[in-house]
Amino acid sequence: MKVSLFVTCLTDTFYPRVGEAVVRVLEHLGCEVDFPAAQTCCGQPMFNTGCHADARDLAKRMIDVFEQSEIVVTPSGSCCAMIRDYYHELLHDDPAYAERCTKFVKKTYEFAEFLLNVMKVDLKRQKCKWGGGADGNVPIKTTYHYSCHLRGLGMTNEAVRLLEQIGGIDYVPLNKTEQCCGFGGTFAVKYPEISGSMVRDKIGCVKDTGASVLVCNDGGCALNITGAMHRAGMPITTKHIAEIIAEGLGLMPMEQRREARQ
Amino acid sequence: MSDHHEHPVALSKDGQSILFPSLPYDMHARAEAFIADEHIQTYVNRATLGRDNGRKAFTKQIFGDRHNDLRLLAGRIKQHTLDNLDYYLEQFIDNAEKSGAKVHFAADAKEANAICLDIARREKLTACVKSKSMVTEETHLVPELEAIGVEALETDLGEFILQIDNDAPSHIVTPMIHKDKTAVARAFVRELGAEYTEDPKELTTIARNYLRDKFRRADLGISGGNFLVAETGSVVICTNEGNGRFCTTAPRVHVAFVGIEKLVPTQMHLSVLLKLLAKHATAQPLTVYTHIMTGPKRAAEHDGPEQMHFILVDNGRTKILADPEYREALRCIRCGACLNACPVYRKTTGHAYGAVYSGPIGAVITPLFKGLENYKDLPNASSLCGACYEACPVKINLPELLIKLRRDMLSGRVTKWHERIMYKIGAIGLKSRFIYRVGGFFQRKMLRMLSKGGYIRKAPGPFKGWTIERDLPAPAAKDFRSWWKRHKS
Ligand code: SF4
Numbered sequence: 137m138k139v140s141l142f143v144t145c146l147t148d149t150f151y152p153r154v155g156e157a158v159v160r161v162l163e164h165l166g167c168e169v170d171f172p173a174a175q176t177c178c179g180q181p182m183f184n185t186g187c188h189a190d191a192r193d194l195a196k197r198m199i200d201v202f203e204q205s206e207i208v209v210t211p212s213g214s215c216c217a218m219i220r221d222y223y224h225e226l227l228h229d230d231p232a233y234a235e236r237c238t239k240f241v242k243k244t245y246e247f248a249e250f251l252l253n254v255m256k257v258d259l260k261r262q263k264c265k266w267g268g269g270a271d272g273n274v275p276i277k278t279t280y281h282y283s284c285h286l287r288g289l290g291m292t293n294e295a296v297r298l299l300e301q302i303g304g305i306d307y308v309p310l311n312k313t314e315q316c317c318g319f320g321g322t323f324a325v326k327y328p329e330i331s332g333s334m335v336r337d338k339i340g341c342v343k344d345t346g347a348s349v350l351v352c353n354d355g356g357c358a359l360n361i362t363g364a365m366h367r368a369g370m371p372i373t374t375k376h377i378a379e380i381i382a383e384g385l386g387l388m389p390m391e392q393r394r395e396a397r398q
Numbered sequence: 399m400s401d402h403h404e405h406p407v408a409l410s411k412d413g414q415s416i417l418f419p420s421l422p423y424d425m426h427a428r429a430e431a432f433i434a435d436e437h438i439q440t441y442v443n444r445a446t447l448g449r450d451n452g453r454k455a456f457t458k459q460i461f462g463d464r465h466n467d468l469r470l471l472a473g474r475i476k477q478h479t480l481d482n483l484d485y486y487l488e489q490f491i492d493n494a495e496k497s498g499a500k501v502h503f504a505a506d507a508k509e510a511n512a513i514c515l516d517i518a519r520r521e522k523l524t525a526c527v528k529s530k531s532m533v534t535e536e537t538h539l540v541p542e543l544e545a546i547g548v549e550a551l552e553t554d555l556g557e558f559i560l561q562i563d564n565d566a567p568s569h570i571v572t573p574m575i576h577k578d579k580t581a582v583a584r585a586f587v588r589e590l591g592a593e594y595t596e597d598p599k600e601l602t603t604i605a606r607n608y609l610r611d612k613f614r615r616a617d618l619g620i621s622g623g624n625f626l627v628a629e630t631g632s633v634v635i636c637t638n639e640g641n642g643r644f645c646t647t648a649p650r651v652h653v654a655f656v657g658i659e660k661l662v663p664t665q666m667h668l669s670v671l672l673k674l675l676a677k678h679a680t681a682q683p684l685t686v687y688t689h690i691m692t693g694p695k696r697a698a699e700h701d702g703p704e705q706m707h708f709i710l711v712d713n714g715r716t717k718i719l720a721d722p723e724y725r726e727a728l729r730c731i732r733c734g735a736c737l738n739a740c741p742v743y744r745k746t747t748g749h750a751y752g753a754v755y756s757g758p759i760g761a762v763i764t765p766l767f768k769g770l771e772n773y774k775d776l777p778n779a780s781s782l783c784g785a786c787y788e789a790c791p792v793k794i795n796l797p798e799l800l801i802k803l804r805r806d807m808l809s810g811r812v813t814k815w816h817e818r819i820m821y822k823i824g825a826i827g828l829k830s831r832f833i834y835r836v837g838g839f840f841q842r843k844m845l846r847m848l849s850k851g852g853y854i855r856k857a858p859g860p861f862k863g864w865t866i867e868r869d870l871p872a873p874a875a876k877d878f879r880s881w882w883k884r885h886k887s
Contacts, residue, residue: 143878145828145834145838147878148838148877148878148879149838149841149842149873149874149877150871150873150874151874152874152876152877152878152880152881153874155878155881155882156878156881156885159882159885171879171882173831173879174831176828176829176830176831176834177828177834179828181824182821182824182825182828183801184782184801184804185804185808185821186801186802186803186804186805186806186807186808186809186813187805187808187821187822187825188805190821190822190825190828190829193825193829194825194828194829197829222798284781284782284783284784284785285784287783287784287785287787287788288784312447314785315741315744315785316741316781316783316785318741318781319781320780320781320782320783321781321782322778323778323779323780323781323782324781324863324864324867325860325861325862325863325864326778326779326863327426327429327775327778327779327863328863328864328866328867329426329429329430329433329867330429330433330742330745330746330779331781331867332866332867332868333433333745334741334742334745334781335867335868336867337741337745358871359870359871360868362871363853363864363868363869363870363871364867364868364869366853366868366869366871367855367867367868367869
C-alpha cells in the first residue's frame with residue numbers, strides 16, 4: 137500500500153521523532169511511504185481564529201500537494217479532524233476544488249485509525265513489547281489522553297485498543313477522560329487563567345493514575361500537558377502511540393528516561 | 399438599554415450587576431475570581447461532571463445506537479419550525495386565541511415587561527408567584543413588578559434562594575449550581591428567621607411552608623414555557639417541583655413569557671423533544687411535572703386561571719433568525735447539557751459569562767443578542783473541544799458557530815489590529831514552502847536559545863500567555879524534513 141505522510145506543522149517542529157516513528161511503523165507493515173515536501177499546515181489555526189480566506193488557501197494547497205497520493209496518514213487527530221469536518225465547508229462551492237476536496241477527505245486517516253481499521257494490525261502477533269526488564273515484559277503503568285478532536289472523527293478508544301495489543305503495558309484509564317486539556321490553540325495563550333486551570337485539572341488526573349507514561353497522540357495536547365507536568369515537577373514521560381509501537385517492535389531505540397520506565 | 403434602571407439587583411465580586419454588567423464586558427477578571435475560589439470549583443465541578451456522566455449513561459441505556467438518529471430528528475424538527483416560523487406563529491396565535499387565551503407580542507425586553515405590568519395594573523393584581531423562566535431573567539421582570547407594588551416571589555426552590563440571597567442564576571437548568579447548603583442555611587436564617595440547619599430535607603420544608611402561604615394569596619402567576627405547540631395553541635412547562643403547576647393554576651391570572659423560538663408544530667413533534675429534554679438536562683426519564691396547558695379555565699372546570707396571557711418575546715431573536723448561518727442557535731431547548739459538558743464552564747462557572755445565558759450556548763447567543771463588540775471574550779474563550787456539540791440533543795454545532803463569530807469579529811474589525819496582523823503573518827508563512835522552512839528554522843533556533851533543559855520557562859511575545867501557566871517544551875534540534883532526507887538517501 138502506498139501511503140503519504142502528512143506530518144503536520146507542530147509535529148514537524150516539536151515532535152519530529154513521532155514522524156519518524158510513523159514512517160518506521162508503516163514501512164515495517166509493508167507500506168511504501170512518501171513525504172510530499174511542499175506540505176506545510178492544514179490551516180486549522182487559521183480556520184479556528186476566523187481567518188477563513190487564509191484557511192481556504194491552505195486547504196487548497198493541501199489538496200494540491202496530496203493530489204497524487206493514494207492514502208494520506210497523519211499522526212495528529214486534530215489536523216485530521218480539520219480536514220474531515222471543515223474542508224468541505226470551506227470548498228463546497230469552489231468549482232475547481234469541491235470534487236477534489238471530497239476525494240482528499242476520503243483518503244485521509246489518523247494514524248491509529250489507519251492501523252486498526254485499514255491495516256487491521258495485530259501487534260500481539262507482531263510480538264510488540266514495550267515493558268521494562270530485559271525482555272520487555274515487566275508491566276509499565278501507562279495512561280492515555282483522549283484528544284478532543286478525535287470526537288469529530290468518530291474515534292473513541294482506538295489508541296487504547298492498540299495499547300492493549302502491546303506487551304508490558306499496564307493500561308490505566310484516566311479520570312474525566314473526555315475532558316479537554318485546555319490547549320485550543322490561541323485559547324491557551326489568550327485565556328491562560330482558564331486554560332491553565334484546565335490543564336492542571338488534567339495533570340491531576342494523570343497523577344492519580346500512578347502511571348509513569350502518558351500516551352498522547354496530538355502535538356497540541358502534548359505541548360500543553362507536558363509543559364504543565366514539567367512546571368509541576370511531575371516526572372512522567374509523554375509519548376505518541378507511534379513511538380511506543382516503533383520502539384516496541386524494535387524499529388527505534390527506546391528513548392531517553394528509560395529509568396523512569398523501570 | 400438603560401441598564402442601570404432596568405437591572406438594579408445582584409452585585410457580583412467585581413461590583414457589577416451579575417447578568418447585566420456594563421458593556422463592553424471583560425471576562426478575565428471574573429473568570430479568574432471564580433477559578434481562584436476553591437469552594438465554588440469543587441461543587442460546580444462535581445455537579446456538572448455528575449450531570450454530564452448521568453446524561454451519557456442514561457441516554458446510552460435508553461436509546462443505544464439510535465441516540466444520534468433521535469438527535470438528528472429533533473434538530474430537524476426545530477430547524478423546520480424555525481425556517482417556517484411565521485407560519486407556525488400564526489397557527490399558534492389562532493389556536494391559542496380559540497382556546498380563550500390572549501396572545502401579545504413583544505419586540506424587546508422593555509415591551510414584554512410593559513405588557514405584563516399593564517395586565518397587573520388593569521386587573522389590580524398585587525401578589526405574584528413565579529415559576530422559573532430564563533426569558534423573565536432576560537427581561538428582568540421581577541424588579542419591575544416590585545416597582546409598581548406587586549410582590550413577586552420566585553417559587554422554584556433554587557430561584558427562590560437566589561432571590562432572597564440577592565443573587566442571580568448561574569446555570570439555565572440548575573440556577574443555584576454555584577451555591578452550597580451552608581449559603582442556603584445562612585440565607586434562610588437571615589431572611590426568613592429560620593433556625594440554622596444544613597439538612598436538605600429541613601431546608602426544603604422551611605421553603606415549602608413559606609411558599610405555600612404565598613401560593614394561597616397570589617393573584618398573578620407567571621411562568622415561562624419550554625415549548626409552544628402550534629397545532630393546539632398550548633404551552634408546555636417542565637418542572638421538578640410542582641411549583642410551575644401552582645403558579646399556573648392557583649392564581650386568577652396566568653401570564654406565560656415565552657421566546658418565539660420555542661414553537662413546535664404538533665403534539666407528535668413535542669413528544670420527540672420531550673423524549674430528549676429531561677434526559678439531557680438531568681438524566682431523568684421525564685421531568686417530574688410535564689404540564690401542557692391550553693387556554694384558561696373553562697366554565698365547567700374547578701381549577702385554572704380565569705385569564706391566560708401569552709407574551710411572545712422577540713428581544714433579538716428575529717435578528718438571529720434572519721441570518722441563515724446562525725439560525726440553528728435558536729433550536730436550543732435550554733436543556734443545559736452543553737453547560738455541563740463544557741470544561742470552560744466547569745472552571746469559570748456561569749457568572750463569568752456576564753449574561754443571562756452561560757456556557758457554550760450563551761457564548762454563541764449572547765454576542766448575537768447584545769453585539770459582538772460587547773462580548774468579545776465569549777466566542778474566543780473556548781478550546782473548541784466539541785464536548786458541547788456532542789452533548790446537544792438538537793445537534794447545534796456550537797464550536798462551528800463560535801468559529802463563525804470569530805470570523806465575523808475579524809472581518810468586522812472587532813478583533814484588535816495587532817492580533818489581525820499576527821494572523822496574517824502566520825498565514826503568509828504557512829502558504830509558502832520556502833518561508834515555512836526559513837521561518838521554522840529561526841523559530842526553532844530562537845526558542846531553543848531560550849530553553850533550559852528542554853523547556854522554556856518564560857517566553858516572550860505571543861507565547862507569553864503560555865508560559866504564565868506552564869512551561870513550553872523546546873522544539874527539536876532538527877525538523878522532521880531533515881530526518882526524512884537522511885532516511886531517503
Ligand atoms: S445548545 Fe443544545 S445542549 Fe446547550 S442548552 Fe441548548 S439544546 Fe441544550
